[in-house]
Amino acid sequence: MSDTVNITANQSDQREQRYEPQRIEEKWHARWEASPDLYAAEPHDSKRKKYYVLEMLPYPSGALHMGHVRNYSIGDALARYMWMNGYNVLHPMGWDAFGLPAENAAIKNNVPPRQWTLSNIAHMKAQMKRLGFAYDWSREVTTCLPDYYKWNQWFFLKLYEKGLAYRKSSKVNWCPECATVLANEQVVDGCCWRHEETQVEQRELEQWFVRTTRYSEELLAGLDKLEGWPEKVRTMQRNWIGRSEGALVDFAVDASVSGKEKITVFTTRIDTIYGATSIQLAPEHPMVSELIGNDPHLLSRVEDLTREQARAKAEGDANIDKHGVFTGRYAVNPFNQEKIPIWVASYILMGYGTGAIMSVPAHDDRDFEFAKKYDIAIRVVILPRRTLEPPGPGEPEEPVLPYTEKDSLLINSGEFTELSNQEAIEKMSAYAEAHGFGKRTVTYRLKDWGISRQRYWGTPIPMLYCAGCGVVPVPEKDLPVLLPENVDITLQGGSPLGRVPEFVNATCPKCGGAARRETDTMDTFVDSSWYFYRYTNAKLTDRPLDTPTVDYWFPIDQYIGGVEHAILHLIYSRFWTKFMRDLGIIHNDEPATRLFTQGMVIKDGAKMSKSKGNVVSPDDMVAQFGADSTRLYALFATSPDRELDWQEAGVEGVHRFLGRAYRFVMRNAAVSRDSASAQPAREALPPKIKAIERKLHQTIKRVTEDFQGRWHFNTSVAAIMEFVNELYGAEEELTNEKYKWLLADVLRNLALLLAPFAPFLANELWEAITPEGSGGIDLLRHRWPEFDPALTKEDEITYAVQVNGKLRGHVVVPAESPEETVRESVLADEKVKAALEGKQVVKIIVIAGKLVNVVVK
RNA sequence: GCCGGGAUGGCGGAACUGGCAGACGCAGCGGACUUAAAAUCCGCAGCUGUUAAAAGCGGCGUGGGGGUUCGAGUCCCCCUCUCGGCACCA
Numbered sequence: 001m002s003d004t005v006n007i008t009a010n011q012s013d014q015r016e017q018r019y020e021p022q023r024i025e026e027k028w029h030a031r032w033e034a035s036p037d038l039y040a041a042e043p044h045d046s047k048r049k050k051y052y053v054l055e056m057l058p059y060p061s062g063a064l065h066m067g068h069v070r071n072y073s074i075g076d077a078l079a080r081y082m083w084m085n086g087y088n089v090l091h092p093m094g095w096d097a098f099g100l101p102a103e104n105a106a107i108k109n110n111v112p113p114r115q116w117t118l119s120n121i122a123h124m125k126a127q128m129k130r131l132g133f134a135y136d137w138s139r140e141v142t143t144c145l146p147d148y149y150k151w152n153q154w155f156f157l158k159l160y161e162k163g164l165a166y167r168k169s170s171k172v173n174w175c176p177e178c179a180t181v182l183a184n185e186q187v188v189d190g191c192c193w194r195h196e197e198t199q200v201e202q203r204e205l206e207q208w209f210v211r212t213t214r215y216s217e218e219l220l221a222g223l224d225k226l227e228g229w230p231e232k233v234r235t236m237q238r239n240w241i242g243r244s245e246g247a248l249v250d251f252a253v254d255a256s257v258s259g260k261e262k263i264t265v266f267t268t269r270i271d272t273i274y275g276a277t278s279i280q281l282a283p284e285h286p287m288v289s290e291l292i293g294n295d296p297h298l299l300s301r302v303e304d305l306t307r308e309q310a311r312a313k314a315e316g317d318a319n320i321d322k323h324g325v326f327t328g329r330y331a332v333n334p335f336n337q338e339k340i341p342i343w344v345a346s347y348i349l350m351g352y353g354t355g356a357i358m359s360v361p362a363h364d365d366r367d368f369e370f371a372k373k374y375d376i377a378i379r380v381v382i383l384p385r386r387t388l389e390p391p392g393p394g395e396p397e398e399p400v401l402p403y404t405e406k407d408s409l410l411i412n413s414g415e416f417t418e419l420s421n422q423e424a425i426e427k428m429s430a431y432a433e434a435h436g437f438g439k440r441t442v443t444y445r446l447k448d449w450g451i452s453r454q455r456y457w458g459t460p461i462p463m464l465y466c467a468g469c470g471v472v473p474v475p476e477k478d479l480p481v482l483l484p485e486n487v488d489i490t491l492q493g494g495s496p497l498g499r500v501p502e503f504v505n506a507t508c509p510k511c512g513g514a515a516r517r518e519t520d521t522m523d524t525f526v527d528s529s530w531y532f533y534r535y536t537n538a539k540l541t542d543r544p545l546d547t548p549t550v551d552y553w554f555p556i557d558q559y560i561g562g563v564e565h566a567i568l569h570l571i572y573s574r575f576w577t578k579f580m581r582d583l584g585i586i587h588n589d590e591p592a593t594r595l596f597t598q599g600m601v602i603k604d605g606a607k608m609s610k611s612k613g614n615v616v617s618p619d620d621m622v623a624q625f626g627a628d629s630t631r632l633y634a635l636f637a638t639s640p641d642r643e644l645d646w647q648e649a650g651v652e653g654v655h656r657f658l659g660r661a662y663r664f665v666m667r668n669a670a671v672s673r674d675s676a677s678a679q680p681a682r683e684a685l686p687p688k689i690k691a692i693e694r695k696l697h698q699t700i701k702r703v704t705e706d707f708q709g710r711w712h713f714n715t716s717v718a719a720i721m722e723f724v725n726e727l728y729g730a731e732e733e734l735t736n737e738k739y740k741w742l743l744a745d746v747l748r749n750l751a752l753l754l755a756p757f758a759p760f761l762a763n764e765l766w767e768a769i770t771p772e773g774s775g776g777i778d779l780l781r782h783r784w785p786e787f788d789p790a791l792t793k794e795d796e797i798t799y800a801v802q803v804n805g806k807l808r809g810h811v812v813v814p815a816e817s818p819e820e821t822v823r824e825s826v827l828a829d830e831k832v833k834a835a836l837e838g839k840q841v842v843k844i845i846v847i848a849g850k851l852v853n854v855v856v857k
Numbered sequence: 858g859c860c861g862g863g864a865u866g867g868c869g870g871a872a873c874u875g876g877c878a879g880a881c882g883c884a885g886c887g888g889a890c891u892u893a894a895a896a897u898c899c900g901c902a903g904c905u906g907u908u909a910a911a912a913g914c915g916g917c918g919u920g921g922g923g924g925u926u927c928g929a930g931u932c933c934c935c936c937u938c939u940c941g942g943c944a945c946c947a
Contacts, residue, residue, distance in 0.1 A: 017897095018896085231861080232860095232861055232862070232941090232942085235860065235861065235942090236860085236861080236942060236943080238860095239859090239860070239942080239943060239944095240942095240943080242943095242946065244946075244947090246947080265947080266946095266947065267947060268946095268947065269947075280947090309945095312945090320945080322945075345945095346945085347945040347947095348945080348947080349945075349946065349947090351946085352946045352947075353946070353947065356947095357947045358947085359947085360947090364947070365858090365945095366945055366947075367947080369945095443946080443947095445946055563941080563942090564941095566942080567942085567943095600941090636869095636870095636881085636882075637869060637870080637882090638869070638870060639870090641862095642862095642863085642870090643863090643940080643941095644869090645868090645869065647868080647869060647883070649868090649869090649882090649883050649884070650868095650869065650882065650883060652883080653869095653881095653882045653883055654882075656882090657881095657882080659896095659897090660897095663897090705873090709873075710873075712871090712873095714869095714870070714871080714881080714882095715870095715871065715872095715880085715881080717881080717882090718870095718871075718880065718881035718882075719880095719881085721881055721882075722880075722881070725881090728898085728899095729899095798877090799877090800876080800877035801877090802876085802877080802927085802928070804927070804928085805876095805926095805927060805928045806928095807877055810877080842927085843927075844927095845876090845927055845928080847876055847928095850876055850877080851876050851877065851928090853876080853927055853928060854927090855927045855928090
């Protein structure tokens with residue numbers, strides 16, 4: 001009997017020493033579940049500073065992937081750190097829940113999109129909780145539910161009211177086989193993803209657009225002020241907005257053939273206009289048919305060009321062969337009255353500028369290529385001034401580039417000859433304006449945002465069509481326009497909602513007559529353009545947001561997400577913010593002051609994907625190593641901004657480290673729970689004890705600085721690892737009765753330092769070492785440890801000694817030694833002496849605290 | 858084509874404003890504990906020459922070539938490869 005007892009006691013001893021993440025994590029998980037308000041932000045707190053940390057909300061695809069884990073591990077570490085520093089932290093989470101995959105899943109598995117989505121959310125939320133992310137779930141936002149999308153519709157009505165939403169006919173991808181509209185992602189190599197042999201067509205459909213371009217200038221200018229955003233993202237947005245200054249110039253269509261039509265071209269290089277030898281129109285330019293009349297041959301050749309353009313666009317083909325059709329007509333250059341041919345060309349885009357250009361082959365590669373092919377004149381009108389080489393009698397072999405320098409020189413340009421390029425642009429624009437055939441202008445590449453989707457699983461656009469009244473908005477009081485359930489969404493063509501008579505048939509609010517509902521739904525980017533405002537008060541029923549509450553929390557202090565959202569989501573969000581501000585319901589100009597884009601998670605050199613079979617499931621990692629290890633590895637493997645190559649052996653490594661920390665704390669926990677011994681005078685401390693104290697303060701310093709600076713959490717974790725390694729080396733001394741005060745300090749601070757990264761373990765440790773600890777660290781505020789700069793300093797400094805830049809030895813001197821002392825010790829050092837043998841010292845460079853370089857000859 | 862990252866041991870990565878390259882971790886090697894293994898703990902470890910071996914002493918090393926500097930992974934010029942974004946934008 002007594003044997004049995006012994007064995008059991010022995011076993012339990014062993015179990016106590018062993019790090020068992022499952023046991024620890026399940027225990028805390030259960031506790032946190034039981035106190036749902038643990039991470040809730042105070043609605044208003046005048047005593048504490050607010051901090052809004054936001055991670056991009058996921059699409060509920062079914063399960064979290066490692067990219068999510070990485071994103072949320074970064075955000076959670078930051079949220080917990082700010083929390084421990086006494087901030088009122090808002091750290092919410094939600095679901096970007098509308099979208100195409102739900103429809104595909106519905107078709108494939110015969111599950112309604114709503115059910116599929118909500119069950120995915122339930123699963124992913126459970127995963128997040130199991131991973132220990134500290135979200136304020138009382139503010140959860142699910143975009144596919146009416147309490148949220150109602151406000152999408154409300155905003156749409158406001159957009160419409162302000163002239164920021166409008167309808168126009170536009171091209172969409174159309175699969176003739178499915179008889180339906182395809183999203184761009186469903187077009188693979190110009191063909192339908194479901195019918196790989198079927199070419200996707202471009203069809204004209206009436207679509208709703210949001211006038212993002214009204215804010216082009218502000219969206220661009222605002223980027224300069226977003227200093228907390230990565231330069232990369234700002235550059236990408238600048239390019240996307242694509243502002244360019246130029247001029248519109250009218251070319252009259254040759255009067256000998258017809259009346260007084262003119263073609264307006266856009267050019268950024270009006271200085272080259274004397275070199276224009278043709279006009280090029282986009283195949284879809286409205287004047288094309290007018291110019292070529294009804295010549296069936298020409299018409300079909302222009303159609304070919306259109307088709308080629310569409311194909312190239314769908315296939316992502318750039319710089320394809322240029323083709324053109326001569327219209328048989330001429331235009332007059334308003335500067336020199338020269339008659340030049342009008343062509344239609346495959347390389348001219350209707351969507352940019354005016355869809356018409358003046359072609360200057362001598363100074364543009366594209367025009368040059370085209371002119372060579374179709375034997376159009378090439379005339380040089382500008383040269384670099386320094387070459388002073390007049391052009392040869394023939395045509396140049398290649399376009400004269402670059403020609404934009406300050407010292408450029410115009411030639412063959414009438415009264416503008418001999419001006420520099422920059423002067424010429426100025427004077428020629430003024431000339432064109434003065435003579436009424438041109439004007440300066442600014443063009444943007446940014447286009448209005450087409451938000452109509454001919455799909456089911458999205459926010460219904462709250463508009464009605466009445467035979468008598470035309471387009472009529474749904475009155476605010478009738479919102480939300482509910483998305484009907486049990487809709488047949490199999491691909492039959494057109495919007496699925498169009499096949500639901502109860503939905504389509506409505507009453508006109510103006511005349512009371514019969515009306516038809518808009519059956520398109522909104523792009524899901526609408527949902528994600530303002531969701532973060534909703535978090536500030538997710539349960540409001542009479543307004544989308546409460547202005548004073550938004551004023552308190554906004555702007556977001558730190559937004560964290562993948563760089564793949566650098567353009568679309570982040571431009572739409574910025575646009576929406578400006579629109580809301582102009583509505584007067586918020587007062588900030590930008591959504592977020594700081595943005596962090598984390599790197600991708602890859603494995604074996606490739607992005608994780610099912611087809612490559614290199615997907616690592618967070619669930620498996622948690623089951624094998626625990627949530628703490630999984631999270632810690634996501635932070636430790638590399639700095640957060642870089643690409644992360646997932647290596648399972650690396651997870652094992654951090655798991656081992658957590659075990660080391662756990663065992664050290666647990667076997668000494670009892671010591672530390674006792675009241676601490678008195679601290680003796682510092683001078684009396686043995687070096688090893690002093691070293692531990694120093695390392696403790698150095699570690700706190702390093703981790704704190706990583707949080708405040710570059711977020712290189714990999715080095716924060718490395719610092720804590722070093723600290724633990726040193727604790728192992730000094731355990732014997734440290735556990736001496738005399739140094740209990742330090743041991744207690746060390747254990748507490750170790751738990752606190754781990755708290756942002758490995759919350760389960762940190763709480764477990766805290767509970768073990770503190771008499772009051774049963775609630776764990778999560779109940780604490782204002783607890784981030786502080787370091788004493790004086791205690792981080794070494795007593796002695798080892799100087800590296802170089803002779804002519806080559807390392808030749810080391811000398812140890814007391815800290816704070818004056819330079820002269822350092823110099824003397826260096827010259828007295830035997831190794832240095834040997835290296836200096838027979839040489840003459842020219843000078844000695846002393847870098848304080850680091851290195852000495854003796855320069856000899 | 859344009860714009861922006863990146864290239865450091867066998868691997869992931871450190872090195873903040875120029876100052877001991879390779880912290881920390883993985884894999885590896887050696888040792889302790891164990892009947893044994895796992896786990897754990899301690900130690901070694903860039904490449905290379907000299908050497909029986911080691912210590913010691915030296916040489917070479919941050920994609921390649923030049924430069925600035927007492928000193929360069931870090932700054933400047935040129936080049937290669939690679940990843941990402943945009944792409945016929947007039």
